[in-house]
Amino acid sequence: MGGTGPPALPSLRQQLQRQLSAPLPEQPELVLVTDLDGTLLGGATAERRGFYRWLAQRRERVLHVFCTGRDLSSIARVLQQDEPIGLAAPHLVIGDVGCTVACGASLVPVPLAVDPIEARWSGLEQRLLPLLEAQPGLSPQPVHSSRRLAYSVDLERFDRGLIPALEAHGVDCLISDNQYFDVLPAGVNKGSTLLSLLDWLEVDAATVVTAGDSLNDLAMFETGLKGVMVANAEPDLVAQLPRLPSVYRARAEGCAGIAEGLRHFGFAHLWD
Numbered sequence: 001m002g003g004t005g006p007p008a009l010p011s012l013r014q015q016l017q018r019q020l021s022a023p024l025p026e027q028p029e030l031v032l033v034t035d036l037d038g039t040l041l042g043g044a045t046a047e048r049r050g051f052y053r054w055l056a057q058r059r060e061r062v063l064h065v066f067c068t069g070r071d072l073s074s075i076a077r078v079l080q081q082d083e084p085i086g087l088a089a090p091h092l093v094i095g096d097v098g099c100t101v102a103c104g105a106s107l108v109p110v111p112l113a114v115d116p117i118e119a120r121w122s123g124l125e126q127r128l129l130p131l132l133e134a135q136p137g138l139s140p141q142p143v144h145s146s147r148r149l150a151y152s153v154d155l156e157r158f159d160r161g162l163i164p165a166l167e168a169h170g171v172d173c174l175i176s177d178n179q180y181f182d183v184l185p186a187g188v189n190k191g192s193t194l195l196s197l198l199d200w201l202e203v204d205a206a207t208v209v210t211a212g213d214s215l216n217d218l219a220m221f222e223t224g225l226k227g228v229m230v231a232n233a234e235p236d237l238v239a240q241l242p243r244l245p246s247v248y249r250a251r252a253e254g255c256a257g258i259a260e261g262l263r264h265f266g267f268a269h270l271w272d
């Protein structure tokens with residue numbers, strides 16, 4: 001009776017890999033999680049070119065994750081627009097402020113990560129839309145996504161008293177960059193989705209560095225993972241620095257700030 005027992009269940013990492021169309025690096029030395037606007041897309045073009053080239057040459061050593069408020073079609077547009085200056089697709093994408101996770105190569109959503117968020121969002125949109133309709137200072141953004149509602153906000157005209165009324169339905173409201181107003185399933189944000197993804201990746205948290213510039217990045221910085229706040233960060237985010245001990249404030253903007261932060265956190269050897 002040479003029992004080998006039941007076949008081993010696939011690891012979390014294997015389950016994730018099966019839902020992606022391109023292989024992840026086996027043993028990344030760094031997991032780099034970057035916001036897009038103002039961060040990976042920020043800074044002078046020459047510095048962006050240099051940083052994108054560096055990233056492209058280290059695809060096996062650096063597992064790159066976009067973590068953005070943009071939806072998947074808008075991410076596809078950015079990849080196309082900035083391809084001439086060397087921006088390459090990441091390994092993974094967190095989009096819609098944490099409400100979407102997709103394969104970086106195909107931009108196809110990953111059910112393992114998205115289904116639980118979908119379940120939390122179920123029924124909310126129908127209940128919330130009547131409350132949001134015709135609110136002064138709010139105009140819907142053309143975002144092609146479920147699991148969130150996205151608006152442009154004019155803070156001079158917007159009545160913040162609406163926020164508790166919305167949140168009573170089981171959502172979180174997030175104002176970012178003084179111009180974006182997002183309604184997300186309660187507890188779902190860039191930070192929570194990143195932590196779930198890191199569980200599936202089975203990587204050491206010490207190898208993870210996040211980077212961002214606006215208030216929707218605060219949840220990433222609150223995870224306790226190493227973080228880089230680029231020099232051009234919005235003042236309301238900068239004001240949070242004293243309670244974010246794992247976050248480094250870069251002197252440089254955008255891509256140059258990310259590179260500065262990586263060196264600060266001891267990843268200079270990745271430039272060798």
Ligand SMILES: [Mg+2]
Binds near residue numbers: 035036
């Ligand atoms: Mg940003």
